Amino acid sequence: MLNFPTKTINYIKNNLLRQQKEVEKNLKEVSEDDPAKPQILAETSEPGTDAYIADSHIKTIVLEKQLKKANNSIKTALQRIKQGTYGKCDRCGHNIEIGRLLIMPMTSLCVSCSKKTSKRL
Numbered sequence: 001m002l003n004f005p006t007k008t009i010n011y012i013k014n015n016l017l018r019q020q021k022e023v024e025k026n027l028k029e030v031s032e033d034d035p036a037k038p039q040i041l042a043e044t045s046e047p048g049t050d051a052y053i054a055d056s057h058i059k060t061i062v063l064e065k066q067l068k069k070a071n072n073s074i075k076t077a078l079q080r081i082k083q084g085t086y087g088k089c090d091r092c093g094h095n096i097e098i099g100r101l102l103i104m105p106m107t108s109l110c111v112s113c114s115k116k117t118s119k120r121l
């Protein structure tokens with residue numbers, strides 16, 4: 001069972017939905033902005049340009065990966081809210097600090113566990 005007040009969980013839920021919208025929008029933009037699309041690549045012949053394109057292509061891939069990851073985390077969090085398991089730490093099973101959830105609603109680790117695994121995304 002959720003031990004959050006309805007108001008709090010609704011706030012978090014809205015936050016998640018808003019972030020999900022944003023992530024999905026960014027994902028769309030990222031794939032449209034990718035300079036390494038075949039037709040664009042074929043048109044560039046200047047030396048040095050390929051490297052630039054490759055570089056920003058990698059950035060696009062990294063960004064896309066991060067966005068997809070964020071999207072997954074948001075989906076998982078929303079699912080957990082529905083199932084009533086939201087707010088439990090994935091690692092130790094303790095309740096995640098409410099302040100942390102308000103700032104990072106898609107987190108699935110409590111503060112101490114995330115410190116232990118602070119490898120970043």
Ligand SMILES: [Zn+2]
Binds near residue numbers: 094109112
């Ligand atoms: Zn934990």
